[in-house]
Amino acid sequence: MTNLLIIGTQWGDEGKGKIVDFLVPAFDIIARYQGGHNAGHTVYLDGHKIVLHLIPSGILHPDKICLIGNGLVVSPQAFFQEIDNLKTLGIQVTPNRLLVSRSAQVIMPYHPLLEKIAEESRGQKKIGTTLRGIGPCYEDKAARWGIRVGDLLEPEILREKIQDNLSLKNKYFEAFGYPPFKVESIFEDYQVLGEKMAPYVADISVYIDEQIRAGKSVLFEGAQGTLLDVDHGTYPFVTSSSCTAGGVCTGLGVNPKLVKAVLGITKAYATRVGSGPFPTELQDETGAMIARSGDEFGATTGRPRRCGWFDAVAVRYACRINGVDLLALTKPDVLEGLPEIKACYAYRYKGTLIKEFPSDPWILERVEPEYRSFPRWPGSIHRLKDFSLLPASFIDYCKWLEDTLEVKIGLISTGVNREDIIYNQEKFQKIIGDKDRALA
Numbered sequence: 326m327t328n329l330l331i332i333g334t335q336w337g338d339e340g341k342g343k344i345v346d347f348l349v350p351a352f353d354i355i356a357r358y359q360g361g362h363n364a365g366h367t368v369y370l371d372g373h374k375i376v377l378h379l380i381p382s383g384i385l386h387p388d389k390i391c392l393i394g395n396g397l398v399v400s401p402q403a404f405f406q407e408i409d410n411l412k413t414l415g416i417q418v419t420p421n422r423l424l425v426s427r428s429a430q431v432i433m434p435y436h437p438l439l440e441k442i443a444e445e446s447r448g449q450k451k452i453g454t455t456l457r458g459i460g461p462c463y464e465d466k467a468a469r470w471g472i473r474v475g476d477l478l479e480p481e482i483l484r485e486k487i488q489d490n491l492s493l494k495n496k497y498f499e500a501f502g503y504p505p506f507k508v509e510s511i512f513e514d515y516q517v518l519g520e521k522m523a524p525y526v527a528d529i530s531v532y533i534d535e536q537i538r539a540g541k542s543v544l545f546e547g548a549q550g551t552l553l554d555v556d557h558g559t560y561p562f563v564t565s566s567s568c569t570a571g572g573v574c575t576g577l578g579v580n581p582k583l584v585k586a587v588l589g590i591t592k593a594y595a596t597r598v599g600s601g602p603f604p605t606e607l608q609d610e611t612g613a614m615i616a617r618s619g620d621e622f623g624a625t626t627g628r629p630r631r632c633g634w635f636d637a638v639a640v641r642y643a644c645r646i647n648g649v650d651l652l653a654l655t656k657p658d659v660l661e662g663l664p665e666i667k668a669c670y671a672y673r674y675k676g677t678l679i680k681e682f683p684s685d686p687w688i689l690e691r692v693e694p695e696y697r698s699f700p701r702w703p704g705s706i707h708r709l710k711d712f713s714l715l716p717a718s719f720i721d722y723c724k725w726l727e728d729t730l731e732v733k734i735g736l737i738s739t740g741v742n743r744e745d746i747i748y749n750q751e752k753f754q755k756i757i758g759d760k761d762r763a764l765a
């Protein structure tokens with residue numbers, strides 16, 4: 326049986342939601358391992374735009390089971406809000422289809438305020454976070470103050486933990502001129518949320534192990550992207566979780582041998598939301614045109630995304646860090662019509678050509694991208710489903726990407742709908758074996 330990891334190779338928003346949605350029929354279980362409701366996975370279903378933030382995209386397929394691992398930070402309010410939204414779309418989310426780890430961290434009402442204070446105090450150097458309390462919740466986890474989903478089910482422990490947290494945090498809030506949080510009112514709200522969540526709570530590590538032993542297959546769904554990883558991304562302008570492949574093992578409690586293959590998702594250009602270095606950023610009309618035609622606005626916050634040319638230095642790095650076996654190329658149709666298309670293959674720093682992605686942000690801020698230029702693609706590739714109809718110049722561009730990244734492209738997404746996809750069965754068979762039949 327093959328378990329596949331889907332991972333973003335850029336700064337998130339690579340179009341993972343659509344690719345997960347396409348691949349779900351070949352798997353039994355879809356599991357998220359990091360992040361929280363900062364993510365925004367967009368899927369178009371029968372012309373309706375559906376954005377999922379916390380629940381794995383597999384939930385849109387009625388016969389699949391979705392898991393939220395211990396590596397996530399869970400807002401109970403966001404969890405139930407998303408379930409309600411899905412209900413209005415006719416998608417029933419019952420506890421036998423969605424399970425949450427007892428060990429996942431809980432986002433508490435004071436986390437967004439801690440984040441607001443931290444962002445404001447950074448001033449010009451702010452990270453540009455989603456302000457959902459993600460960072461402070463992970464901080465509490467590492468500092469061992471965290472409240473976990475399992476604690477919500479034990480009233481005495483829950484009250485004590487809230488008390489411990491607030492005895493320190495309220496001093497901080499008062500120093501910044503905010504009124505203190507009240508233990509009892511948080512306790513009452515979260516005890517009720519805990520009772521409501523109880524049927525969904527499980528030991529996810531044990532569950533996955535049992536299911537895999539019983540012959541089921543798992544699709545691991547990454548959120549955000551490699552360059553936002555807390556260790557391997559453009560630190561400090563990153564999110565607070567392990568978005569890269571290593572996060573699967575720690576964020577779900579699965580052993581590394583169970584991740585059989587890795588599919589990297591890469592957009593034909595680059596985008597990022599929030600602050601931080603972005604060597605190939607286009608602060609001109611071309612960047613604005615890409616943003617318009619690619620509808621590049623944050624799925625979670627609605628903020629405009631910064632746009633730029635494809636950065637092969639960064640994506641090659643992501644392929645190495647994650648052991649990417651195959652790539653899915655998304656949104657190339659956004660670039661059609663441009664008179665010239667560029668892709669960065671190296672950086673120049675202090676006169677030297679560098680091909681490895683630098684780990685220091687101050688270097689990344691100062692590098693000059695070296696570009697390869699490609700001619701306009703004639704005609705339109707938008708919504709094409711047949712490889713043989715692609716223009717030769719676009720195929721040349723894809724071959725250049727494959728050679729430069731040293732990874733093959735097995736999927737090309739040509740539009741927002743499920744069926745707007747060019748799928749190479751032969752390449753997929755190599756990584757997921759006969760599971761590919763479910764996608765034919």
Ligand code: IMP
Pocket residue numbers: 336337338363364365452453454455456457459460548549553562563564565598599600
């Ligand atoms: P946080 O995850 O809210 O702490 O935000 C940290 C950084 O990650 C900010 O630059 C966010 O814009 C970015 N970020 C977080 N989630 C996503 C996502 O799903 N897509 C793209 N960027 C994200």
